[in-house]
Amino acid sequence: MVTALGCMGLFAACKKDAAIPEYPGNASWDISFSVPQGWPSPYYAFKDNQLTKAGFMLGRKLFYDTRLSKDSSTSCGSCHQSFAAFSQTGHNVSHGVNGLLGNRNSPALFNLNWNTSFMWDGGVNHIEVQPTAPITNPVEMDETLDNVMNKLKADAEYHKMFIAAFGTDEITSQRMLKALAQFMGSMVSDNAKYDKVQRGQAQFSAEEAAGLTVFESKCASCHPAPLFTDHSFRNVGIKPGINNDSGRAHITLSPDDLYKFRVPSLRNLSYTAPYLHDGRFETIDQVLDQMESGIYVSPSLDPLVKDGLKLSAAERSNLKAFLKTLDDETFVSDKRFAEQ
Numbered sequence: 001m002v003t004a005l006g007c008m009g010l011f012a013a014c015k016k017d018a019a020i021p022e023y024p025g026n027a028s029w030d031i032s033f034s035v036p037q038g039w040p041s042p043y044y045a046f047k048d049n050q051l052t053k054a055g056f057m058l059g060r061k062l063f064y065d066t067r068l069s070k071d072s073s074t075s076c077g078s079c080h081q082s083f084a085a086f087s088q089t090g091h092n093v094s095h096g097v098n099g100l101l102g103n104r105n106s107p108a109l110f111n112l113n114w115n116t117s118f119m120w121d122g123g124v125n126h127i128e129v130q131p132t133a134p135i136t137n138p139v140e141m142d143e144t145l146d147n148v149m150n151k152l153k154a155d156a157e158y159h160k161m162f163i164a165a166f167g168t169d170e171i172t173s174q175r176m177l178k179a180l181a182q183f184m185g186s187m188v189s190d191n192a193k194y195d196k197v198q199r200g201q202a203q204f205s206a207e208e209a210a211g212l213t214v215f216e217s218k219c220a221s222c223h224p225a226p227l228f229t230d231h232s233f234r235n236v237g238i239k240p241g242i243n244n245d246s247g248r249a250h251i252t253l254s255p256d257d258l259y260k261f262r263v264p265s266l267r268n269l270s271y272t273a274p275y276l277h278d279g280r281f282e283t284i285d286q287v288l289d290q291m292e293s294g295i296y297v298s299p300s301l302d303p304l305v306k307d308g309l310k311l312s313a314a315e316r317s318n319l320k321a322f323l324k325t326l327d328d329e330t331f332v333s334d335k336r337f338a339e340q
Contacts, residue, residue, distance in 0.1 A: 042113035054164035059183025069141035085268035092279025096140040105279035211322025237295030
């Protein structure tokens with residue numbers, strides 16, 4: 001199963017390819033990766049998957065290619081739209097082949113190199129394996145890796161791009177996944193107003209500064225800066241929906257993990273509605289209402305939320321003002337990541 005593959009096994013994800021010639025792509029684009037000042041070291045830093053413009057451009061083409069799905073209707077970019085911080089705007093759950101619906105909201109994609117696991121339940125533990133989950137999921141892309149390889153091998157442009165990225169035109173699932181990891185791993189969101197304040201390039205308004213104080217006392221335990229997630233899995237009192245999604249317990253089979261889901265980053269909230277694992281809330285106010293007075297009590301409930309989030313009207317207003325400082329317009333408008 002995909003949860004056990006990690007950096008070894010079926011795709012030999014960490015095997016290193018030799019000499020890589022450059023692919024021009026868009027000559028003006030800077031394709032590089034660096035850790036923003038003050039950020040922790042990433043879990044994934046292309047150590048065994050050299051980031052190049054050719055690899056990035058190949059990953060970009062693959063990300064937006066609907067042929068990775070069974071009926072050529074759905075690409076990675078269908079459910080992860082660049083202008084929505086790579087979430088899916090307007091849909092509470094993912095939409096896949098043949099109009100089928102998934103059970104969960106399409107999570108936003110950015111700062112993935114700091115993830116130690118992926119998906120709402122942490123069911124995938126390496127960025128170089130993650131794409132296999134939606135590609136093979138019967139209600140998402142419903143395809144096999146063998147069929148995808150056959151489609152890519154039939155395309156002359158892909159042969160050129162694989163040569164540029166990896167030195168030969170051998171098209172394999174390992175190389176495909178490496179290229180996708182180069183593209184997705186380059187999606188770094190670090191230029192919100194909050195970041196500019198940290199770099200001394202801007203100042204918070206009085207309301208935003210007051211909101212930061214509220215955030216640090218009420219929210220930072222689970223959403224610490226600078227990533228604004230601790231990458232943990234928690235049951236924050238969301239009443240199970242009609243699908244009775246068991247969350248992390250679906251992976252661990254432990255009752256202690258019932259209804260626990262990944263703590264999402266709070267960056268780019270203005271672009272990523274609807275919210276939560278099943279997209280049940282359209283607004284931040286609805287989420288705050290839930291956290292204040294809608295806590296569903298169950299044995300695995302996180303102790304940090306058992307009493308609800310207590311906010312005055314002023315605190316709520318200030319907190320919302322601060323959360324807007326986490327929106328990164330530079331990132332969502334970056335043409336390097338947008339569909340061609």
